[in-house]
Amino acid sequence: MTRFTLYSRSYCHLCEDMLNALQALAPEGRPFEVDVIDVDADSALVERFDELVPVLFGRLDEPELCHYFLDAEAVQRYLDREPAKAA
Template sequence: MPALMLYGRAWCHLCEEMRAALEPIAARHGAAIEWIDIDQDLALEARYDELVPVLVLDGAELCHYRLDAEAVDAALAARRA
């Protein structure tokens, strides 16, 4: 099962919005969403600080700030092939 890595912050409204919009897409593809709070890791905070939320699949960034549903669908479909 593919895991979408969602990097964000607990207090970030954009992170909450992306997670909510991502859930039905992930469910449709049988993908899990792994939430990572960047404030719990100094290296992640330094890397993603003002970019959150950042969505990553297999090490490749799919989108940040706002969900790109088409990019996520395409990446998950390509991973199945």
């Protein structure tokens, strides 16, 4: 299954907006999972992301897909190249 990682904060309206917009892009019949990571729970993540949140990754070993606002085109390109896998 395709997976995204969203680095976020609990009090961040941009983070909530990005998560909602991302979930709305789930292709029919091909759901994906989103791991939401609270950067404030880890000082290393605060140091890395702090004011950049929300930050969205597809694969963690690749550059971010977007930050602040959802880049629907970048997400769609990622979905198009990820092979469909059984859940």
